[in-house]
Amino acid sequence: MTLLAGTQPRWFPLAREEARGLLTAKGPWILAVLLVLWGYRPTYVGWQGLGSNMTIGFLQTAGSFLLPLGVLLLSYRSVVGERTSGSLKFVLGLPMTRSDILVGKVLGRSAGIAIPISAAAVTLGVIGLIRFGAFSPLLFCGVLLSTVVYVMSLVSVGTAISAVTTSTVRAAGAAFGGVYLVFTAFWTKFAEIIYATVGTAPPETTVGTASVNSFSAPADGLFFLLLRLSPGRAYRVLTNWLLGVGNSGGSFDAVITKLETPTSITIYTVESAFHGQTPPAYLHELSGVVILLCWLLVPLGVARYRFERGDLV
């Protein structure tokens, strides 16, 4: 037992306790049920584009909009809640550095949320298997793994906010007002406004109304990079790539609609904007992984810097 304790990292018991706390609570399982209900959306166009692999697309649908909201909801209080209640005094009194505490929190809570979400993914897989037949198991695992990385990034952002705020109200404001609304739900709008304002847009797109829209998407790599800085869009760029539908941060069925059918809809895809020209190399779909990893590491790194130095009681 003591030997074991010597080999495991200092944050491991805390992480295990965090995970256990979530797995025995209702919240993450309610989220899992909602994700199944939200994610199961068979569409004709999805079937046309992916066949039975449409089932794997359900994971992406489940991973959009509802999942970030749920994960942020389950993370934003992780540190500040304990700080205001006073239970943080026990954790801070344990033989761990404050950085160990943040690592234990992020990894433990990621596990505690990723396990119910994986259960939801498997449920969607089973339903899809019964209704639409066998899909590629490797592809399923790839999209599930991407979803887990996305969950970890969101937990990390939520925990980072929690570690540097002094009240749960402020943490909620930053998590939902800042991260969720700006960077997830309405990022496309913000990106259009930023792009039009900063003015790197080629003249033809800024003439007149100085606006950018997806019907006349600028063939500018920087604009597409800006778009995928959102963790949600980065996640969909990555999963759309795995699904093989196109290079876009939109939902997989919308991308299929835009690229495979004569219907024109309001989403951005690299293919339609660049019309056969070669897009810049940095718009490769793997940029989605890089951006998700940035969301995982950068806010937490900044939070760690402040958390290590400040007064916590």
Place this chain on the structure above:
Amino acid sequence: MTAPAIKTEGLSKQYDEVTALDGLDLTVEQGEVYGFLGPNGAGKSTTIGLLMNYSKPTAGTARVLGFDPWTDVVACHQRIGILPDRFDTYDNRSARRHLQLVADTKGADNDPAALLERVGLGDAIDRPAGEFSQGMEQRLALAMSLVGDPELLILDEPFTGLDPHGVALVRDVVDSESERGTTVFFSSHVLGQVEVVCDRIGILHRGRLVDEGTLSAFRERLDLTAEATVEDIFIQLTDESVQQTADSARLREGNQ
């Protein structure tokens, strides 16, 4: 020679306009039971918070068991048991899980059942702490502080919310831990509880250590009878201190 259990020099903590702690020089030798007394807001919890790395000092140095409490956190906390002030337990975790987390992190092999038995919570071992009364939470926190047989036990207002049985329990625990060689540093504003258990007391008032010594030395110096309680000593000393502060304030005003 062993390092003192606690040694601070000029330890200070300033919060914006408020001086919570003002140049504290404190030495607690290993094996001592030291009572850190003072009225509410005197700076007791601030001191403990600094020693526990809950907060960082604005000036001064400290050594806990020879370690720097702000850079050698792991080494320090490995050897300390803490019962914090104004804490909260985890509502949906059992008493057992509370102790297990501490034991696992410290790599200690204490049996949670035995520790909870010791603080009178043997029956409540698998109940979630959310159902506990304040006294039970205090007992649970005391049990948590004992995990890993610490060299230094820091108890911040350990008598809070306890009935007379609980108070007797804390005293027993302090006695037996002290016999085992543990240094005990505890803060209190409930003075009657203190005199039975302390080797030495220090009196903190408005962020300054006003005086310290053994009870008998205090009685002698302040010309009090042997019946004089900590209460009497305390009131006399803090009154003096109020008087001094008022005097020096008046002096300063006079000089302006």
